[in-house]
Amino acid sequence: MHGFNSVNWTNVLLVIVLTSFATMFAMANLTLIQVHFLGVSSATIPFYVPVFIAFMLGFFGGVLALLFSRRKHKQEIIWLRQENERLQREVDNLRNIPLQDDV
Template sequence: MHGFNSVNWINVLLVIVLTSFATMFAMANLMTIQIHFLGVSSGPIPLYIPVFFAFMLGFFGGVLALSFSRRKHKQEIAYLKQENERLQREVDNLRNIPLQDDV
């Protein structure tokens, strides 16, 4: 079975489990609330909506922060690879220099 990939099945299972938990959380938090923020008021909305919104805002903020960190690390890796190649050439050149006796 060449098309069978266990990682894909794990991802599908994880999505199903997380979706189930999100649905159970939403069903347990159907009470309505009103949000008052900076002089703006919302109409009555279920509690799970602002909680979900706050979660998503934090998630995307974390993804954004990690993307900047990843970019910095990728640049550092590229620099270190160039430095490694330069030092490897230097070592190879030093190995090829014949030894001289000062006798």
């Protein structure tokens, strides 16, 4: 239970540090800008907004890629466990075959 508690405090500390950096970044970048993309212009927004949006899109793209990779690895683990069981049965069967002397 001790390990679980220390992980929670580490996560809380990490969230506090990241939130502090994000807040400091936002406060330092309040300059108003207009974003133009594919012929569409945004309203006037603070500079940190498109930066955070780009960061979040990258983060969620990474999470999505991780989920697909994890799914692939889980399927491979299932296949390897089945193969291991099959090979273990084969080894057990070979151990049970009586030895024959051709003398």
